[in-house]
Every structure is written in structure tokens, then in C-alpha cells.
Amino acid sequence: MPQDPSLDLLASALGRLQQNFAALPALPEPTPGSIRKMAAVLERAAERMADNLPYFHPLYAGQMLKPPHPVARVAYAMAMWLNPNNHALDGGRASSVMELESVREIAAMFGWQNHLGHLTSSGTFANLEALWIAGQLAPGKRIVASDQAHYTHARISGVLRLDFTSVAADDRGRMDIAALERELKKGDVGTVVVTLGTTATGSVDPLDRVLDLSREYGFRIHVDAAYGGYFRLIASSLDTAARSAFDAIGEADSIVVDPHKHGLQPYGCGCILLRDPALGRFYKHDSPYTYFTSGELHLGEISLECSRAGAAAVALWATQQLLPLVPHGEFAAALDQSRSAARKFYAFIEEDCRFVAPFPPELDIVVWAVKSVSIEESSRKATTVFQRAAQLDLHLALVQVPAAFFPPATWPNRPDNCEAMVTCLRSVLMKPEHLEWIEILLQKLDQATEESS
Ligand SMILES: *Cc1c(COP(=O)(O)O)cnc(C)c1O
Secondary structure, three states: OOOOOHHHHHHHHHHHHHHOOOOOOOOOOOOHHHHHHHHHHHHHHHHHOOOOOOOOOOOEOOOOOOOOOHHHHHHHHHHHOOOOEOOOOOOOHHHHHHHHHHHHHHHHHOOOOOOEEEEEOOHHHHHHHHHHHHHHHOOOOEEEEEOOOOOHHHHHHHHOOOOEEEEOEOOOOOEOHHHHHHHHOOOOEEEEEEEEOOOOOOOEOOHHHHHHHHHHHOOEEEEEOOOOHHHHHHHHHOOHHHHHHHHOHHHOOEEEEOOOOOOOOOOOOEEEEEOOHHHHHHHOOOOOOOOOOOOOOOHHHHOOOOOOEHHHHHHHHHHHHHOOOOOOOHHHHHHHHHHHHHHHHHHHHHHOOOEEOOOOOOOOEEEEEEOOOOHHHHHHHHHHHHHHHHHOOOEOEEEEEEHHHOOHHHOOOOOOOOOOEEEEEEEEOOOOOHHHHHHHHHHHHHHHHHHHO
């Protein structure tokens, strides 16, 4: 693991934090005995961490895992010495204000000045709040998402007792507009979930076309951009369809984005934005415990979760101070690099007769199959390459995708109209360093494939 200056930065930040409270009577220091015991336990904990993949390293190019920025790690650790709770101002005054400021900057990225929004512990919880509001606004109406939307939407709908329907995706993994319109014609759709960046393949649903339909049929639009939201900053460099979708994002009714996916944050940081601030009325409740110290808004009054890490807000605030969410800034440039890495990776796959990719990456996820006579054989080979690559320290992911994403001639004995799934290799190239490492990644993929055939 690279030596980074985090510990020195943390020591100075903590020193500054402690100055704030220097006037209080001193507390006892831990004894040398207790420090020795803690050291021994921490040694064992660090040892146990050996059973992990090297998520921080560019050779880890599998799932959606991006290391937090050092400034986020240090800010989080510094804030934890106080451990503020952003439920109520009584528990986290400064960190609540930092949360509101950071969320305002995320909303501004989507062109929103006036909104209701807050951080959550995850994208799942942020989506839960969006569908909870959706259900309150249109009781008895259905939630519709594509069959490539995150599985969380079907489950959340179940929790909220809302009827959920999934509609087909097209052969690029995007919501099929004709299939959506067939559902809309039934007249009972309350909300359509539009995914900007699906988790499996990074496909971008045609939000602009869903908006056209909403003018005709009248329904609410929730954008799940947990993974893809930040690509709004580089929309102008995306392919036409993805660009049109991202350009329209400000017209959605609610948006979810996960700072702990592409936003360089430690886990425990999702974000929900509602376009209409008046929707705060649904959250209204009294708390007999917490809301005394001020008449100002407490974040707990506009969120479903109660206790939340104030440290998450401090980390996000610090990161956005260092890397503002603006087009052409350093943060946006890093997204561009991820996308370039994905395109280079795809170009290699496309050239190589051992592989077949269903479509080029819209964002920074590449999916490809190992060529073979049958779907079963192809799936088996993908699994073998995945395992062999891991032995060579290249960590990829596996994903099940519909065989229908591939051209009909891909598998000579594939039945027509087949609904089979094929196991593919998948790589999320979301670290900015991936671009520099792409040759090494491809060389290892080549070796793993040779050695598994
Ligand atoms: C990751 C993801 C989620 C779930 O978010 P968590 O933060 O893992 O709870 C939902 N939707 C999409 C599109 C995602 O990529």
C-alpha cells in the first residue's frame, strides 16, 4: 500500500480540533498498559484484514470500489474524535451545516438551486426515501423500472407495499421505450425509475425520451444515478444518447447519487435530492428528545434515518472543497480518465478474436464474453479466466447478462428468442489510475486467457 501523508495530516487536523476545546478541564490520558493492549488487538485486526482483495490498487478492476480520497479519510477520522450525529443540531451543529452546503453543491451539479435533500447511509436508503415519497404522492399506483435497474427497487417497493413492474431493456441494457409505453397505456403507473448508469453494464436509460412520455401520460420520474450521477459533469464528452439523458437530469422529480461510489467517499454516504422543497411536509414529525436547541431545520426533520455519521458530511465537504464539482475541474478530469480507460479496454476486447463485447461502454464499465460455441461453454470459460486472472493479481468481476445483448450469431447454437443469461467478465474502471495501468491490465488479461484455454 503506498505510504501517504495521511497520518501527518491527521495529526495536524486533530491538533487544530483540540484547540477548539482547550479551555475545558483536561481528561485523563490512557495508561501505557491500556495502550499496549489496544496495540495488540489492532495488530490482530490488521492481520485479519489480509483476507481481502487489494481494493485500493489499480489491479483491482472488478466491482464498483473506489478508494476514498486521502482528504476524505483524514477529514472523516478527524471528525470522529467528536463523532457528531447529523440527526439533530444538538448532536452535530457544524457537520449539519457542512452537510447542507455539500448537498447544495451536488444539487447545483444537476442545475438545481431550490431543492430538498440530505445525505443518507447508502444509495439503497436514498432510493427508499424517493420511492416512499413517490408512493405517498400517488397511492395505489405502480412503480416501473427496467429489468436492468438495481434489484433494490423491487425490494424497496415490496417494503413499501407498492406494486412494482419491470420492463424490458433493449440490447444495450437501456430501458426499452416501447415496452415502457405499453405499461403506461394501462394508466396506473405512478413513478418511473430511470437509471443513469446501470450497475451491471453502466447503461444509461433514455431519460429525455421518458420525459417526453411523462408529458403525455403524467407520472413521476425518479432518477437512480447512485453510480452514474457524477458523469453529469462530463456529459458533453459522452456519446449522443447518454449525453441527452444526462443533460435532462435536472427535469427529474428526484435524484439519487452515491458519493461513496464515484464521489471518493468512505462507505456510509448516499444522497437523495427532491426537486420540490415542499415535499418536506411528508417527513413532518415531532421528536420528544432532540429538537430543542434551535428553531432552525434539523436534518432529522427531513430524513427517514435518525442517527447518521456527521463525519460523513465533514469528509464530503472537505473533498468538494478540494475538488469542486464543476465541469473541466480536476474531479471531472478524473471521470474522463476512467472513461478513456474503459474505451481503451473495450477497443482491445473488440480487436481480440477470443472475446466478444455486446456494446461499447457508455460510462466506465466494460462487459465482455469469452467466445465459444455455446452459452454454457462461454459462461464456464469466463469463470475460468476470472479465476486465473485473480491468481495473476488482476481482479475482475463476473456478471450475468441476457444473451440477447449479443448479436444473434455470437453463439452458433443459440436458440432464437432466447432468454438465457450468459456469465460475462466485467470490469469497473473507476479509479483515475486505471488509464495509466491499462496496458498492464490487458497484458494480464491476455495471459490469464491464454493459460485458461
Ligand atoms: C449501488 C447502486 C445502488 C445501491 O446503492 P448502495 O449505496 O449500495 O446501497 C442503487 N442503484 C444503483 C444504480 C447502484 O449502482
